[in-house]
Amino acid sequence: MRRILFILLLAVPAAALPSIVGCRPAAELELSQKFQAAQKAFDQARSPDDFLKAAALYQEIRDRRGLCGAVLYNQGNAFMRAGSPGRAIAAYRQAKRYRPNDRFLEANLDYALAAQPQTPQRRPLIEHLLFWQNWISYPGKFHLAAAATAATFLLGVLALFIRRRLFARLAIAGVVVTLLLACSAAYDWYRFDYVVHGVVAHNDVVARKGYATSYEPAFTEPLAEGTEFRVLQRRGDWLLIRLPGNQQGWIDDDAAVVY
Amino acid sequence: MVIRTIVPVAMALLGATQLAAAEPEVIVELSRRRIYEGESAQYRVILNHVENPSPPQLPGFDDFDVTSLGEQSLNSRRVTIINGRRSEIVRYGRAYTYRLTPLQSGLLQIPAPVAHVDGKRIEGRELALEVVAPQDQDVVEMHITADPPSVYPMQPLTVTLSIAIKGLPDRFADRDPTTIQTTSPALQIPWVDDKQLPEGMQPTRDWRHWLSPLENRRGAGFGINNLGSESVFSLFDERRSSAFHPKPQIVHREDKDGRSVAYWQYEFKRHFTPKKIGRYRFGPVTLKGMLAAGTDAAGNLRGEDVYAVAPAIVVTVKDVPEAGRPDSYIGAVGQFSVGAELKPTNASVGDPMTLTLSLTGQGTLDYAYPPDLERNAPIAEQFKVYDATEETEGPTRKFTYSIRPLQQGIQQFPAIPVSYFDVHHQKYVTLHTKPIPIEVTEADRLSGGQIVGTPRGSAHNADDLQLRQEGIFANVTDLSAVRDQSVRPVDWLAAFGGAIALYLAVVAMVWQVRRRAGDLAAHRRQAAASRARQRLRDAAAEMKTRRFREGADHVRAALVGLVADMADLPEAGLTPRDVETHLSTFGLENGLVDRVRSLLQTCDAARYGASDAAVGNLLRDAQEVLPPLTKQLKAKRRSR
Numbered sequence: 001m002r003r004i005l006f007i008l009l010l011a012v013p014a015a016a017l018p019s020i021v022g023c024r025p026a027a028e029l030e031l032s033q034k035f036q037a038a039q040k041a042f043d044q045a046r047s048p049d050d051f052l053k054a055a056a057l058y059q060e061i062r063d064r065r066g067l068c069g070a071v072l073y074n075q076g077n078a079f080m081r082a083g084s085p086g087r088a089i090a091a092y093r094q095a096k097r098y099r100p101n102d103r104f105l106e107a108n109l110d111y112a113l114a115a116q117p118q119t120p121q122r123r124p125l126i127e128h129l130l131f132w133q134n135w136i137s138y139p140g141k142f143h144l145a146a147a148a149t150a151a152t153f154l155l156g157v158l159a160l161f162i163r164r165r166l167f168a169r170l171a172i173a174g175v176v177v178t179l180l181l182a183c184s185a186a187y188d189w190y191r192f193d194y195v196v197h198g199v200v201a202h203n204d205v206v207a208r209k210g211y212a213t214s215y216e217p218a219f220t221e222p223l224a225e226g227t228e229f230r231v232l233q234r235r236g237d238w239l240l241i242r243l244p245g246n247q248q249g250w251i252d253d254d255a256a257v258v259y
Numbered sequence: 260m261v262i263r264t265i266v267p268v269a270m271a272l273l274g275a276t277q278l279a280a281a282e283p284e285v286i287v288e289l290s291r292r293r294i295y296e297g298e299s300a301q302y303r304v305i306l307n308h309v310e311n312p313s314p315p316q317l318p319g320f321d322d323f324d325v326t327s328l329g330e331q332s333l334n335s336r337r338v339t340i341i342n343g344r345r346s347e348i349v350r351y352g353r354a355y356t357y358r359l360t361p362l363q364s365g366l367l368q369i370p371a372p373v374a375h376v377d378g379k380r381i382e383g384r385e386l387a388l389e390v391v392a393p394q395d396q397d398v399v400e401m402h403i404t405a406d407p408p409s410v411y412p413m414q415p416l417t418v419t420l421s422i423a424i425k426g427l428p429d430r431f432a433d434r435d436p437t438t439i440q441t442t443s444p445a446l447q448i449p450w451v452d453d454k455q456l457p458e459g460m461q462p463t464r465d466w467r468h469w470l471s472p473l474e475n476r477r478g479a480g481f482g483i484n485n486l487g488s489e490s491v492f493s494l495f496d497e498r499r500s501s502a503f504h505p506k507p508q509i510v511h512r513e514d515k516d517g518r519s520v521a522y523w524q525y526e527f528k529r530h531f532t533p534k535k536i537g538r539y540r541f542g543p544v545t546l547k548g549m550l551a552a553g554t555d556a557a558g559n560l561r562g563e564d565v566y567a568v569a570p571a572i573v574v575t576v577k578d579v580p581e582a583g584r585p586d587s588y589i590g591a592v593g594q595f596s597v598g599a600e601l602k603p604t605n606a607s608v609g610d611p612m613t614l615t616l617s618l619t620g621q622g623t624l625d626y627a628y629p630p631d632l633e634r635n636a637p638i639a640e641q642f643k644v645y646d647a648t649e650e651t652e653g654p655t656r657k658f659t660y661s662i663r664p665l666q667q668g669i670q671q672f673p674a675i676p677v678s679y680f681d682v683h684h685q686k687y688v689t690l691h692t693k694p695i696p697i698e699v700t701e702a703d704r705l706s707g708g709q710i711v712g713t714p715r716g717s718a719h720n721a722d723d724l725q726l727r728q729e730g731i732f733a734n735v736t737d738l739s740a741v742r743d744q745s746v747r748p749v750d751w752l753a754a755f756g757g758a759i760a761l762y763l764a765v766v767a768m769v770w771q772v773r774r775r776a777g778d779l780a781a782h783r784r785q786a787a788a789s790r791a792r793q794r795l796r797d798a799a800a801e802m803k804t805r806r807f808r809e810g811a812d813h814v815r816a817a818l819v820g821l822v823a824d825m826a827d828l829p830e831a832g833l834t835p836r837d838v839e840t841h842l843s844t845f846g847l848e849n850g851l852v853d854r855v856r857s858l859l860q861t862c863d864a865a866r867y868g869a870s871d872a873a874v875g876n877l878l879r880d881a882q883e884v885l886p887p888l889t890k891q892l893k894a895k896r897r898s899r
Contacts (some may be wrong), residue, residue: 137744
């Protein structure tokens with residue numbers, strides 16, 4: 001009985017491992033067809049409107065089939081060619097969550113940001129502690145945390161049944177690694193799903209001191225397209241935003257893309 | 260369980276005396292009136308009509324080893340309202356339960372217990388207990404020894420049970436006497452159960468690790484305390500009775516006829532480390548079973564029921580000697596090293612400093628107390644010393660003192676002498692900590708400038724962005740890169756929590772199983788039914804070969820053993836009357852109790868030549884009775 005329980009307990013993480021380590025089904029046929037159609041539209045586009053139509057096709061894939069780094073990257077390219085660097089930046093930023101080590105993506109994002117005045121930002125302390133935070137993709141962190149959980153579970157079961165000090169020590173080490181990876185995944189969850197980011201999508205957007213056009217401008221200069229911000233609050237069609245320099249103001253949500 | 264059985268009995272007694280005057284009284288009860296030497300009886304003293312009694316005194320119990328098994332309040336309050344009239348009956352009482360182990364055989368008088376209530380002395384009544392001496396036999400001889408018989412705390416001690424069994428006759432002479440019978444002789448060894456060991460007597464290994472190497476898979480050897488075993492991978496009730504077989508040694512000694520004959524000698528040695536001074540009793544040990552005592556006319560072995568007792572011994576754990584005890588002795592016995600740490604080492608007069616004195620090693624760490632530094636003149640003259648705190652971390656006991664220097668210019672904290680008793684060399688050892696260099700300056704005031712902080716720096720990461728001038732890179736066209744990468748953290752969180760919950764559940768289950776595995780009484784209960792069934796199968800085998808007497812013995816053993824195992828009682832010596840009493844206490848149906856008693860009486864009758872017909876039905880009746888008996892015993896035990 002104990003042997004059966006032992007084997008069952010080992011089988012639980014073993015069964016979960018394929019999905020954890022990335023044995024996923026291939027791209028669906030319909031998704032592939034839509035992706036190819038969007039790419040064809042992109043290749044045949046000659047005007048900004050054509051590129052906007054290609055971007056819309058990529059958006060349709062996003063809406064129907066979920067987020068994908070490649071789709072977001074291509075959509076960012078389509079926006080860039082359509083002359084909407086603000087929307088492109090938003091797409092590239094999202095793509096970076098799924099393709100953190102893509103040098104082409106990094107270069108294109110830099111290119112889109114080139115025209116924007118950059119305010120250097122201090123990295124939060126947690127990103128110094130979790131130094132790998134920007135090296136691993138958002139889903140990758142969850143897969144790693146799950147793999148570490150499964151491995152720790154296995155070691156815990158071994159330590160429980162075989163009672164060797166080595167297994168106990170490895171299990172403790174596994175708990176530490178799992179907790180670190182879980183923290184890393186949870187931090188991404190917080191900064192990507194709870195914190196709302198945005199990019200100004202038009203030129204000369206006036207940020208105001210209140211959520212109506214009757215309020216005074218918050219800044220002496222209007223915001224340029226591509227200015228990135230965090231959304232602090234939403235009231236009706238207005239967003240309270242905070243700029244990288246910690247300035248705050250209200251803008252109309254039509255003037256920005258949020259993600 | 261014992262405590263629980265007191266309640267209905269005592270309540271009945273209280274009810275019976277309801278109409279009597281509510282004068283304080285002492286009621287005494289004895290679970291058995293006749294036992295074999297080496298067995299114990301439960302003795303209950305009930306102080307009736309006493310609200311807050313003190314425990315009774317048991318003077319003159321010199322013939323018994325008395326162990327308290329606990330006490331139980333019998334206070335009750337009953338309110339009745341009939342036709343609007345309210346009446347209230349309040350009863351007070353308390354029951355004290357003891358285990359009496361006779362120290363000699365014969366008809367022993369149990370003296371009257373004495374209680375003092377409101378300055379008045381009241382006594383219970385005397386009772387008699389018949390202690391039957393083991394029969395005169397030379398098949399088995401047992402004795403217990405301790406080496407050394409008197410020790411200091413932390414001095415290792417070995418208790419040995421030696422069992423000598425007479426060698427088999429004739430052509431069987433070279434065979435081990437414990438390998439030929441189907442049922443192993445049963446030993447009752449009090450010091451097997453770790454939970455029953457007196458506080459302060461620590462076995463070097465738990466009972467499982469002690470006995471496991473002696474376990475014999477073929478069933479040769481001795482049963483001990485009805486222990487059962489389980490497979491390495493068994494989890495639930497897959498137990499069987501275990502036999503333990505130490506390597507025998509052949510010795511020659513005289514039998515009762517004065518002839519020198521070969522005996523097979525087996526030794527069970529268990530090592531202890533005493534932690535507290537006192538007198539510790541080991542034993543008595545009983546052995547019951549059928550052993551070969553000769554051959555019959557056909558040359559086959561002839562069995563004989565044997566009951567043997569090894570008298571108890573007392574081991575004295577003595578206090579360390581008064582002579583030569585240094586003033587710096589801190590109550591520790593063993594072997595240690597000492598160290599001291601002082602923080603900070605630079606201070607002004609009056610500043611608090613923390614001194615940590617560490618005692619590390621093997622010994623009575625928990626009984627060590629902090630040295631009195633106020634009595635250490637070099638320290639007391641230079642420092643104000645406050646009371647120490649104590650804590651034990653693994654093999655280290657730490658005493659932490661808060662001290663304050665009294666004068667400036669002190670350059671070192673003096674050495675601290677610490678003495679302990681070394682049990683290996685049986686002498687006191689005094690160690691000294693190393694003096695700690697320190698610097699004590701005159702106390703001064705804090706200037707305003709010292710509390711002004713420095714302005715925080717405004718450094719920031721100003722990596723230059725490298726811009727590309729040649730436009731954007733091309734799209735991703737690789738279809739393998741196209742897949743849904745959406746993250747559903749809640750699902751992952753649920754899986755993570757599920758894994759933790761599953762693991763905790765497994766840990767809890769394994770802990771529970773291991774805890775149950777270490778509970779000897781639970782062991783017995785779980786193996787009870789299977790043992791009884793096995794005994795009935797043995798009975799069937801005997802009766803098939805028309806050995807009715809032996810078959811009846813197996814039937815009797817099955818029923819008595821079942822009750823003894825379920826009630827965690829010694830099986831040896833249980834009479835049909837005892838069994839009936841216990842079954843009634845359990846609250847079994849009267850019809851079933853009568854059937855069991857009738858069966859046991861038939862078994863006893865079979866020994867003295869009952870008719871074959873009567874014995875022939877015995878097995879069938881026992882097979883019919885066993886399932887409902889087992890079921891009801893389990894059900895009643897659960898409900899209690």
